[in-house]
Amino acid sequence: GAVVSQHPSRVICKSGTSVKIECRSLDFQATTMFWYRQFPKQSLMLMATSNEGSKATYEQGVEKDKFLINHASLTLSTLTVTSAHPEDSSFYICSARTVNGELFFGEGSRLTVL
Amino acid sequence: QKEVEQNSGPLSVPEGAIASLNCTYSDRGSQSFFWYRQYSGKSPELIMFIYSNGDKEDGRFTAQLNKASQYVSLLIRDSQPSDSATYLCAVILGGNTPLVFGKGTRLSVIA
Numbered sequence: 001g002a003v004v005s006q007h008p009s010r011v012i013c014k015s016g017t018s019v020k021i022e023c024r025s026l027d028f029q030a031t032t033m034f035w036y037r038q039f040p041k042q043s044l045m046l047m048a049t050s051n052e053g054s055k056a057t058y059e060q061g062v063e064k065d066k067f068l069i070n071h072a073s074l075t076l077s078t079l080t081v082t083s084a085h086p087e088d089s090s091f092y093i094c095s096a097r098t099v100n101g102e103l104f105f106g107e108g109s110r111l112t113v114l
Numbered sequence: 115q116k117e118v119e120q121n122s123g124p125l126s127v128p129e130g131a132i133a134s135l136n137c138t139y140s141d142r143g144s145q146s147f148f149w150y151r152q153y154s155g156k157s158p159e160l161i162m163f164i165y166s167n168g169d170k171e172d173g174r175f176t177a178q179l180n181k182a183s184q185y186v187s188l189l190i191r192d193s194q195p196s197d198s199a200t201y202l203c204a205v206i207l208g209g210n211t212p213l214v215f216g217k218g219t220r221l222s223v224i225a
Contacts, residue, residue, distance in 0.1 A: 006157075034212050043202065043217040044158070093157050095213075101146060101163075101206070103213055108157040 003027050004096045006106025013084055014114055021079045021109045023094030029074035030096035034103070035067075038091040050077045084113045117141075118205050120216035129225050133190040137203030137216055140184070145208040147179055147186045152200045152218065161188070161201075193223045 003026040013019050023033055031052050036044040048069050049057045056069035068080040077096075081088055094106040117140040127133045135149075146165050150158035164170045164177040164186065176189040186205075190197055200220045204213040 044215045046212050046214075049212055091155075102160065103148065103204075104160060105150075105157045110155075 004030075004094065004104045004106040006094050006109055008109055009107055010110045010112075012112045012114065015085050016083055018080055018082045019084055019111060021081075021092055021094070021111075023077045023079070023096070023106050025075045025096040025104075028096070028098050030077075030098070031074060032097050033071060033077040034095045034097075035069060035077075035079050036093045036095065038093060038108075044093065047079075081111065084111070086113045089113045118203055118214050118216035120201075120203050120219045122217060123220040124222050125219055126222045126224055127193050129193060129195060129223055131193050133193045133197065133221055133223070135188040135190075135201050135203075135219050135221065136185060137187065138185045139203075139205045139214075141205070141207060142181075142184060143207055144184075144205045146206045147177070148204040148206070148213065149175075149177060149186075149188045150202040150204060150215075151197075152202055154200075158202055190221075193221075195223045195225045197221060198223045 005024045007022045033050040035047045038044050046059050047062045050069045050071040052071045058064045071077040089112050091110050093108040095103050097103050119138045148163045149161045152158040162172050162177050164179045170177045174191045178187045200218040202218045203216040206213050
């Protein structure tokens, strides 16, 4: 299947700092990427939909000024958690959709905010 | 409100048996249906997808879709301990809309 690469896989940061997570579709162009967050033993919760060349669409309750999403090219989307706090600690997963509609996930990024 | 419902489990089956995982969805306009497997601490991986009513087979996996009853199921034949994971059902309305995920069913295959 298609490959989606996410980096970093694990990051630990101090409270108040910002963290950037990258999501790349390696062998296909993804006009749309999705960012999910998953807390322990919970399902994936969609945070935002990222469209190449336009502003991201955020789900209700997700602060767009806190979770900055940039989809600069057809193969790269980034999520920046600004001024991270311990409650932002979670497993962040990106996904990219192929032209056939299949959705493939990155490996996920586990963020721990101290 | 779009909802995807799954029994959280755990569903325990002996090695070699058939595991049956079920999922119901609320939006009758849903068009595409996906099954993902997620191991603890890992990202979901796509097992298979189905668009049309009926069965779709891929190796040991069979997806079954019944749009009239609004349910989709996943059968795993000859279950192996390595199949032990959480299985996520996901539904999409179509176009460029995002997937809506169920909370997942935890499967445990006992050797």
